[in-house]
Amino acid sequence: MRIDIITVLPELLSSPLGHSIMQRAQDKGLLEIHLHNLRDYGLGKHKQVDDYQYGGGAGMVMMCEPISNCIEGLQAQRAYDEIIFMTPDGQTFKQGLANHLSLKDNLIILCGHYKGVDERIRKKYITMEISIGDYVLSGGELAAAVLVDSIGRLIPGVLNDETSALFDSFQDQLLAPPVYTRPENFEGMSVPEILLSGHQAKIEEWRHTMSMNRTRERRPDLLEE
Secondary structure, three states: OEEEEEEOOOHHHHOOOOOHHHHHHHHOOOOEEEEEEHHHHOEOOOOEOEEEOOOOOOOEEEOHHHHHHHHHHHHOOOOOOEEEEEEEEEEEOOHHHHHHHOOOOEEEEEEOEOOOEOHHHHHHOOOEEEEOOOOOOOEOHHHHHHHHHHHHOOOOOOOOOOOHHHHOOOOOOOOOOOOOOOOOEEOOEEOOHHHHOOOHHHHHHHHHHHHHHHHHHHOHHHHHO
């Protein structure tokens, strides 16, 4: 999979996407992440990428030409499955969408800034708009990092145990069950006996029950969905 990220602050993405699982995915050749500084496509000697909004009001707007030039330059090299804009008014990002996007070959992610991007860019190029929650960040870079991390770990071969992601929270609309490791007894609190029994069918039944209970207590809305 190849992901091209268009941003005015590439340095914000270098660290979260250059360590741990994301770095391993790139080292294995399973994931390519390319950062494109929008200012390289900026206008004039000052490489301008934003301007005042028509109609007045506080805040600058990302201009059409730099974004258009960057996207079209990328499209001239390959076909993209989706061009994604990270924006608070996009569809809420959920595990099912992460699963869907992990099956794609080439993605572009546009990180918003200031008051957002000129609406004409959204209409002409953007195929999917995604929000990671009902709140506003200072830019789309951190949201893009969340998106890439969530997608990248689902690519076969990225995780050491390829079945691990199948049992994450939200994969079956349930929260994950409690997990335990050594020691068997910690300050008077013991590991549930069922997990020590070796009876895998009963262990899976217990885990499913715990998932149901935890979801009912913490996220009943998932059961309604």
